[in-house]
Amino acid sequence: MDWQIFGLQLMYxxxxxxxxxxxxxxxxxxxxxxxxxxxxHGELYMLGAMLYCSAMYYFSLHFLLAAPxxxxxxxxxxxxxxxxxxxxxxxxxxxxxxxxxxxxxISMSFMYGSLLVWGAKTVPADLPFTGRLELGPLxxxxxxxxxxIVGSLVIVLLYLFVGKTKIGKVIRATAQNKFAASLMxxxxxxxxxxxxxxxxxxxxxxxxxxxxxxxxxxFMGQLMILKGFVVVIVAGMGSxxxxxxxxxxxxxxxxxxxxxxxxxxxxxxGYAVMVITLLxxxxxxxxx
Amino acid sequence: xxxSSRGKYILYGFLFLLxxxxxxxxxxxxxxxLFVLTLIFSIFGLSYDLTIGGMGQVSLGHxxxxxxxAYIAGLLSERLQVPVWFCLPAAVAGAGILxxxxxxxxxxxxxxxxxxxxxGFAMILWMITMGWRDVTYGQAGVRGIPSPSIALPLLPxxxxxxxxxxxxxxxxxxxxxxxxxxxxxQSRFGRAIAGIRENEDRAIxxxxxxxxHLLMMFTIAAMVxxxxxxxxxxxxxxxxxxxxxxxxxSMGLIMVIVGGSGTLFGPIFGAFVFFFxxxxxxxxxxxxxxxxGIVLVTFIILMPEGIYPRLVMFWHRLIYSDRVGKE
Numbered sequence: 001m002d003w004q005i006f007g008l009q010l011m012y013x014x015x016x017x018x019x020x021x022x023x024x025x026x027x028x029x030x031x032x033x034x035x036x037x038x039x040x041h042g043e044l045y046m047l048g049a050m051l052y053c054s055a056m057y058y059f060s061l062h063f064l065l066a067a068p069x070x071x072x073x074x075x076x077x078x079x080x081x082x083x084x085x086x087x088x089x090x091x092x093x094x095x096x097x098x099x100x101x102x103x104x105x106i107s108m109s110f111m112y113g114s115l116l117v118w119g120a121k122t123v124p125a126d127l128p129f130t131g132r133l134e135l136g137p138l139x140x141x142x143x144x145x146x147x148x149i150v151g152s153l154v155i156v157l158l159y160l161f162v163g164k165t166k167i168g169k170v171i172r173a174t175a176q177n178k179f180a181a182s183l184m185x186x187x188x189x190x191x192x193x194x195x196x197x198x199x200x201x202x203x204x205x206x207x208x209x210x211x212x213x214x215x216x217x218x219f220m221g222q223l224m225i226l227k228g229f230v231v232v233i234v235a236g237m238g239s240x241x242x243x244x245x246x247x248x249x250x251x252x253x254x255x256x257x258x259x260x261x262x263x264x265x266x267x268x269x270g271y272a273v274m275v276i277t278l279l280x281x282x283x284x285x286x287x288x
Numbered sequence: 289x290x291x292s293s294r295g296k297y298i299l300y301g302f303l304f305l306l307x308x309x310x311x312x313x314x315x316x317x318x319x320x321x322l323f324v325l326t327l328i329f330s331i332f333g334l335s336y337d338l339t340i341g342g343m344g345q346v347s348l349g350h351x352x353x354x355x356x357x358a359y360i361a362g363l364l365s366e367r368l369q370v371p372v373w374f375c376l377p378a379a380v381a382g383a384g385i386l387x388x389x390x391x392x393x394x395x396x397x398x399x400x401x402x403x404x405x406x407x408g409f410a411m412i413l414w415m416i417t418m419g420w421r422d423v424t425y426g427q428a429g430v431r432g433i434p435s436p437s438i439a440l441p442l443l444p445x446x447x448x449x450x451x452x453x454x455x456x457x458x459x460x461x462x463x464x465x466x467x468x469x470x471x472x473x474q475s476r477f478g479r480a481i482a483g484i485r486e487n488e489d490r491a492i493x494x495x496x497x498x499x500x501h502l503l504m505m506f507t508i509a510a511m512v513x514x515x516x517x518x519x520x521x522x523x524x525x526x527x528x529x530x531x532x533x534x535x536x537x538s539m540g541l542i543m544v545i546v547g548g549s550g551t552l553f554g555p556i557f558g559a560f561v562f563f564f565x566x567x568x569x570x571x572x573x574x575x576x577x578x579x580x581g582i583v584l585v586t587f588i589i590l591m592p593e594g595i596y597p598r599l600v601m602f603w604h605r606l607i608y609s610d611r612v613g614k615e
Contacts, residue, residue, distance in 0.1 A: 037400045085585050096399045097346050101545060102588045104348075108538055109581030116574055222534070226411060229404045264419050271408035275393060278405060282397055 007138055009259050010252065015144035015213075017251025018151035023206040023224055024231035024243045025158060026199030032175040032238020033195040034090065036099040040081060041203050042225030043110035048074045048204025049216035050114060053123035063128045071204045078200025081106055082193055090192070107221070114218040127212045143212035150209060154202070155244055162240065171195060175238055223267075230270035234277045236284025246285070295607050299600075303553075311455045320451035322567065326559045327458040328519045331465050332536070333543035333555030335512030338469065341550030342478075343505055344485035345398065348537055349406030352390070352413045353383040353510040355532035357517025359417065362430040362527050367423075372436040372522060379518040380511045386413075387510020391503045407534075414532040429528025433521050448522075458519050462556070465512055470552055472508070481505050535577075542580050546587050548594025557596045 023045055030038045048070050055066035085102045089095060129142040162168040173181045174191045182188050206224075207216065214220065231250055235242030250270055258266035277285065311320050336350050357379035364370040364378055394405040417424045424430070435449040436457065448457045472478045480501050484491040491498055521527050539562060547558025566576050587594065 037404070085589065088589050094344075097403075098588055098592065100400050100403060101346065101541065102585050104538065104541065105581045105584035105588065107581075108584070109578045112574065112577040112581070116578065226407070229407070233401065233404060265415065268412050268415050271412050274408055275405060278397055278401065279393065282401075 004137055005259075009255050011138060011140060011144070013252030013255035014248060015148050015251070016255060017248030018148050018155075019206060019210050020227050020231055020251050021155060021244045021247030022151045022202060022209065024228045024235070024247045025155065025240065026202035026206075027228045027232050028235065028238055028240060028243040029158075029162075029171075029195055029202075030199045031232060032240070033171055034086070034099075034192050036086065036090075036096060037103070037229075037232075038086075038196075038199070039100055039103040039225065040107040040110065041103075041199065041228060042221030042223075043107045043114075044074050044078055044200045044203035044221075045207040045224055046114065046216070046218060046221035047077065047110065048207030049211045049220065050118055050123065050207075050218070051204075052208045052211055053125040053127070053216055054118075056127070057123050057125035067205075067208050070208060071201050074204035075197045075201045078203075079193055079197045081200075082196035086196065087189065087192055107225075111218055111221065118218060120217060120219070122215045122217050129212045141213060143210075147209040147213065150205075154205060158198075158202070159240065167194070226267075227270060230274045233274050234285060236287035239284070239286040242284070242286025295604065298607070299603060307459060311452055317451060320455060322563045324451050324455050324458055324523060326556075326563045327455065327462050328516055328523060329539065329543065329562070330462055330556040330559040331458075331519065332513055332516035333540055333547065333559050334462075334465055334469055334552075335509045335516060336540040337544045337549050337551075337555045338505060338509035338512065340544050341554075342473070342481055342485070342509070343502055345502075346403050346541075347394070347406035347506075348403040348534075349390070349408070349410035350509070350513060350540055351532055351534070351536040352406070352410040353387055353513035354517045354520070354536055355410075355417070355529075356386050356413065357383045357514030358521040358527045358531045359424065359430070359517075360514075361518040362433045362521040363424065365522070366430050366433050372434060375522070376515070376518050379521075380514040383514025383517065384507050384511040387507040388503065391506035391510075395499060395502050395506060407537075410532060410534075410537070414529055417529045417532055424529075427529060429526060430521075431526050433525045433527070435525065436522055454523050458523070461515060461519055465515060466552055466556075469512075473552075477501070477504070538577065538580075542584055544594075545584060545592075546580075546594060548596035551594070551596050554594050554596035557599070558594070561595070 023041070026044075027038060027041050030036060030041070051073050052063075052066050052070040055061045055069050056063060059066075061069065081103075085106055086099050089098045089102060092098065129146045131142050132139045133142050133145060134140075160168075162171055170181075170186055170191055171194070173184065174186060174188060178188060181191075207220070210216075227250065231243055231247045234250075235246040250273070253273075254266050254269055257269045281287075311323055314320065314323075332354055335353070339345050339347050339350065360382040361375040361379040364375050365372055370378070390406065390409050394402050394409070397405060418426055420426070435447065435454070437445055437447040437449075439445040446453070448454045473482075480491070480496050483494065484496065484498050484501060488498060517531070520531070543555050543558030543562050545558070546561055547556065548554030562580070566579065569579075571579055591598070
């Protein structure tokens with residue numbers, strides 16, 4: 001095999017994988033802390049990308065201003081969703097199912113709502129980082145480079161935040177045992193709201209990072225949430241390190257599968273991996 | 289006959305008469321079309337509710353069985369000119385076999401995992417339908433699926449090619465499915481399923497083979513969804529990979545949750561709401577799912593049992609108004 005092709009595929013795989021990891025991090029954070037699966041996560045990601053493009057196109061903001069604006073807007077939307085549609089359902093025996101249903105409903109409203117607002121096409125904003133960069137023998141799209149650098153940075157920052165800070169300790173304590181955490185004087189409602197907001201921000205950041213390399217449209221969240229599910233389930237409940245590893249590996253595996261086996265059935269690879277994992281290890285690979 | 293069951297039979301008789309008369313009184317073709325869709329998707333909603341209300345598990349891939357039923361019925365009659373009535377058992381069997389296989393894999397998990405695994409399977413099926421163009425026509429879809437007809441000796445041939453005639457065909461199918469499900473729920477098997485739903489550990493301790501029971505129920509739900517797929521394919525006469533999309537799953541969820549899960553009439557009521565309320569409120573096709581998404585959130589949070597149980601309560605107040613609160 002030509003090593004140049006190999007290098008190119010590896011680069012595409014790793015960059016795609018970083019996007020999956022950033023996306024899945026929010027999903028796995030919510031799953032770990034609140035014990036729910038947020039189906040609307042894909043729509044938050046879509047809203048991030050669409051708001052970012054719209055802020056640049058309709059309000060002609062600089063991209064360095066448009067990105068934080070979009071992230072903050074999606075954080076606010078996430079916080080509202082959490083307060084209105086998720087937290088009231090948290091104290092029942094069927095929490096996992098009822099919250100899944102309510103987040104599906106939210107995702108439906110957001111997806112078809114954005115279809116009404118933006119139509120089934122991308123916002124023709126003049127995005128930065130659409131060019132190519134010559135790195136030695138490889139031509140790397142700038143967008144993918146930015147995605148990898150910013151994505152890895154955010155992953156490291158989140159890892160440090162959860163692992164080293166006091167708030168991170170509170171989040172970990174809640175994930176470990178809600179009852180004990182509440183006995184220690186932790187306000188669970190605040191922790192839930194905070195984790196959901198952070199997750200929404202991560203989703204929005206993911207959307208902004210992929211906007212220059214993939215087309216952004218109201219349906220992009222649907223495709224991504226399926227990858228997110230695959231990563232979260234294969235990695236196991238709320239395992240942050242596992243989600244990062246599995247996310248990157250999934251990106252690489254998909255790219256190589258697409259190049260060497262079948263471009264068309266590439267999307268099915270993740271589901272196949274997920275099913276096999278569940279059969280062999282029903283709780284995921286990195287379940288603590 | 290106890291008094292409460294008398295009230296129930298009055299209600300059933302009333303609804304049955306209403307169902308028979310409705311399309312004769314309402315002569316508008318579009319209204320009739322909506323009624324047919326309501327009946328067909330009631331079957332789908334009922335089958336979905338066998339997993340949601342029956343087993344207490346939400347699968348996000350139930351559209352796979354509906355779509356497979358529709359594709360089997362459509363392709364058999366369009367490609368191989370198989371008689372339409374043979375397509376019904378074929379669609380049911382096909383959906384049942386798929387249900388057996390997918391249930392065997394996904395019922396090892398519960399709750400959200402089961403839901404997502406099923407979603408993955410439905411997406412794989414959708415991908416195969418899109419990609420296997422030699423058989424399924426891919427994205428173009430199957431066109432010109434014939435409508436069924438009955439040719440009895442000594443009688444003119446009955447063709448189910450208009451909304452009015454198809455209404456009665458789908459009503460017959462729906463009534464059969466309803467009868468089947470109500471018998472199923474009362475049977476020993478149905479009670480075992482209810483026991484598993486309420487407390488799985490207790491069911492295991494009582495000696496119930498939980499996996500086999502759930503697998504059976506899952507397969508039955510898939511078969512009923514196959515009936516709906518058959519009815520849909522031969523009514524619309526055109527199907528494309530969209531029948532396997534998440535749209536139909538969302539539709540089923542709305543019907544079951546808004547109507548009332550675990551009841552026989554809830555999903556039917558939900559289907560009625562899904563097709564008629566947007567018409568009355570003059571909501572455009574595009575805004576429909578936005579509207580229903582909000583409705584669904586409201587229902588899950590404020591009225592998780594759905595509309596139908598409330599209606600029953602109202603009906604009881606109406607006929608036993610002097611004794612409310614004494615029972």
